Amino acid sequence: MMSRIRTQLQIVVAVLLIAAGSVQAAVMVRGTVTPIAGAFRYTFEVENTGPGDFVLVSLVDAPLADPLIAPTMTTPAGFLGSYDGVLGIVDFIEGTMLFAAGTTRSGFRFDSLAGPGTAFTLFEALDTQGGMVTGTVQFVAAPPPAPMPMITTGLSAGSGTVAGKSTPCGPGEDEQVVIYDCGTNPADCAGCAPGFPPMPCPNPVIGMGMKNATGGFVIPVTALMQGHHIYASDACTESPFNVGAPQLVGAAAVAPALSLGMLALLVGLLVAAGFHYLRRTPNAGMRRDVN
Numbered sequence: 447m448m449s450r451i452r453t454q455l456q457i458v459v460a461v462l463l464i465a466a467g468s469v470q471a472a473v474m475v476r477g478t479v480t481p482i483a484g485a486f487r488y489t490f491e492v493e494n495t496g497p498g499d500f501v502l503v504s505l506v507d508a509p510l511a512d513p514l515i516a517p518t519m520t521t522p523a524g525f526l527g528s529y530d531g532v533l534g535i536v537d538f539i540e541g542t543m544l545f546a547a548g549t550t551r552s553g554f555r556f557d558s559l560a561g562p563g564t565a566f567t568l569f570e571a572l573d574t575q576g577g578m579v580t581g582t583v584q585f586v587a588a589p590p591p592a593p594m595p596m597i598t599t600g601l602s603a604g605s606g607t608v609a610g611k612s613t614p615c616g617p618g619e620d621e622q623v624v625i626y627d628c629g630t631n632p633a634d635c636a637g638c639a640p641g642f643p644p645m646p647c648p649n650p651v652i653g654m655g656m657k658n659a660t661g662g663f664v665i666p667v668t669a670l671m672q673g674h675h676i677y678a679s680d681a682c683t684e685s686p687f688n689v690g691a692p693q694l695v696g697a698a699a700v701a702p703a704l705s706l707g708m709l710a711l712l713v714g715l716l717v718a719a720g721f722h723y724l725r726r727t728p729n730a731g732m733r734r735d736v737n
Contacts (some may be wrong), residue, residue, distance in 0.1 A: 493549075493551075600667075603695055608676070623665060624654045624680065627675070645696055
């Protein structure tokens with residue numbers, strides 16, 4: 447279906463040509479690749495330095511019949527994506543937005559069985575005048591590994607809530623965070639993933655909740671016990687899972703002591719209140735003789 451859309455789009459643009467030559471424009475496609483369980487995750491951004499606008503950017507050396515590309519493909523708002531497994535082409539197509547001059551569009555992503563350097567190295571870009579620009583995809587170093595979920599507050603005995611931060615999920619991905627208690631010996635922390643398939647997790651679950659769009663989470667937990675080790679675990683997709691480092695639960699939080707200034711103010715208020723009471727009650731504190 448999407449391959450037909452691509453062909454029809456090229457035909458329509460060609461019919462509407464208003465110039466004999468194509469507009470000379472510079473398009474750059476940059477990508478990163480990150481290993482995941484049994485596959486690779488590719489992300490791309492398209493920069494158009496102008497002067498023309500583009501309606502289609504295609505990766506023309508995609509692998510044939512890759513089972514992962516189509517179901518995992520995501521695109522930024524205003525754009526469509528398609529994969530032709532017969533021709534080996536991945537298309538990023540304008541929807542409600544163009545690859546406009548002077549813009550960089552990012553957020554094109556999919557998974558693939560193809561390893562780095564074996565595919566997705568060449569692109570073609572079609573402008574609104576029917577002109578074609580070709581080039582080589584510039585792969586940049588992948589970002590550092592996503593931070594593990596880390597509990598940052600609430601690590602004290604008796605606490606009923608913990609909070610922390612993790613990696614934000616993409617649209618439609620699972621944002622669940624699970625908190626586990628592995629007892630007083632950190633060696634007993636099994637590093638369980640949410641659900642821990644296919645075997646039960648030996649560490650009991652003491653709380654679960656959801657992270658927000660920025661990866662932050664606040665989760666109610668069973669009252670924490672001093673000396674126990676707890677950890678957070680989450681996953682945006684089925685694999686890989688993120689398991690945070692075990693952290694020690696400390697002593698119960700103690701209310702902060704009053705400063706000298708606050709103590710002086712409190713004493714002054716008590717003295718003033720006592721003086722006011724004595725003025726209003728002249729016989730206060732005096733014992734009466736009762737016959």
